[in-house]
Amino acid sequence: MTRRLKTTAQLLAMACVAGLLALLVWSVVHQQHAPGVGSTAPPFTLPRLEGPGTVSLASYRGKPVVLNFWASWCEPCKSEAAVLERDWTSYKNRGVVFLGVDYHDLNSEARRFVSAHALTFPMLADGSGSVTGRYGISQVPETYVLNRQGQVVAHLRGPITDPGFAGEFQSAIAKAVA
Amino acid sequence: MLRFAAVVVAGLVFAGQAAACAHPRTSLNYLQGQVMCPTCHTTLDMSDSQAAQQIKGFIAKRIAACWTAKQIESALVANYGQGILAAPSHKGFDLLAWWLPIVGVLAGALVLAFGVWRWSGRKGPGGPDDPAESGLDEETERRLDDLLARFD
Numbered sequence: 001m002t003r004r005l006k007t008t009a010q011l012l013a014m015a016c017v018a019g020l021l022a023l024l025v026w027s028v029v030h031q032q033h034a035p036g037v038g039s040t041a042p043p044f045t046l047p048r049l050e051g052p053g054t055v056s057l058a059s060y061r062g063k064p065v066v067l068n069f070w071a072s073w074c075e076p077c078k079s080e081a082a083v084l085e086r087d088w089t090s091y092k093n094r095g096v097v098f099l100g101v102d103y104h105d106l107n108s109e110a111r112r113f114v115s116a117h118a119l120t121f122p123m124l125a126d127g128s129g130s131v132t133g134r135y136g137i138s139q140v141p142e143t144y145v146l147n148r149q150g151q152v153v154a155h156l157r158g159p160i161t162d163p164g165f166a167g168e169f170q171s172a173i174a175k176a177v178a
Numbered sequence: 179m180l181r182f183a184a185v186v187v188a189g190l191v192f193a194g195q196a197a198a199c200a201h202p203r204t205s206l207n208y209l210q211g212q213v214m215c216p217t218c219h220t221t222l223d224m225s226d227s228q229a230a231q232q233i234k235g236f237i238a239k240r241i242a243a244c245w246t247a248k249q250i251e252s253a254l255v256a257n258y259g260q261g262i263l264a265a266p267s268h269k270g271f272d273l274l275a276w277w278l279p280i281v282g283v284l285a286g287a288l289v290l291a292f293g294v295w296r297w298s299g300r301k302g303p304g305g306p307d308d309p310a311e312s313g314l315d316e317e318t319e320r321r322l323d324d325l326l327a328r329f330d
Binding site for chain 2: 071072073074075104105106107109127128129130
C-alpha cells in the first residue's frame, strides 16, 4: 500500500514537471516574431478607428500595402504623420493602399490625432495590441511595405522620416508596385 | 513632467464638480493599482510611460466627471481589452487564475498533513521502548532485562 502510494506520488510529481516543461516549450515555440522580408504578412481583421465596420488585410490582396503602426501618445508619430499623408496622396492613384494601425491607444485620443494631422487614409484600432503583437511591434512608429502577394518587402523600425531610412521607404514602395 | 502636471491640473479643475457626486468618488491612486500600462506590462502606478500618462489623464477626467471605478474599468476594457486590468475577471477561463492558487495551497496542506501523520504514526505511541518496535522477540527481551537487572 505504502509502495503504491509512493509510486503514485512520484508519478504525479513527474507529471507536474512534464506539464511545466511542455508549457515552457509551447511558449518558446509560440513567441511572436516580426515577419521577415519575403515572408507573408500575418492576416488580420480590425475595427475601423472612425466609423463602423472592420477591415481585413486579405481584402487588399493584389494591391501593394503600406502598413503603418502608430499611437497618439507617440512623439515621432507626429512628425511622420504629414509625410505619410503626402505619400498616400501621391501613391493612391497608383493603386497603393495605406493603412494606419493605432496601437495601445485611447480611441478618442487617436481620433483627435487623426483630425489634428488631417490624415485621410484608413485607420484601424488595435487597442489590445493583438495584431501588433503578431507583427513583432516593439515601438511605434513602425512601417511595413507589402507587395501585391501580401509579402513583406520592407520593415522600417522608426519614423519613415528618419535620415537612416533616406530613400528606403520610397524604394520599398517602388519594389512593391513593380 | 508636463503631462503629469496636466493630469493634476485636470483633477483640480474638476474637483468642484466631483464634490457633487451622488456616490463616493473613486480615486486615481486606487485605479492606478488596478489598471495596467499596455506598453510596459506593469500597473499604472509603476509606470511613467507616455501610454500610461495618457490613461492616467483619462482616469482623472472620468473621476472628476463622477464615473465609478467600475464604469472607468469597463470603458478601458472596451478600448484596450480585458488585458488592461491587473486582476483577471471572475468568469469563464479567468476563474482558474483565482481558484488554482487556493487549490494549490489546499493540496500542499493536505500533503503536509498526510506526511506529518505518517511520520508520527511510524514512530508509534510507545516510542523506541515499545517491544514491538525494538525488533527483539519476547524471550530475548526478557533475558536482556534480567541481564541488565544484575547491574542495578
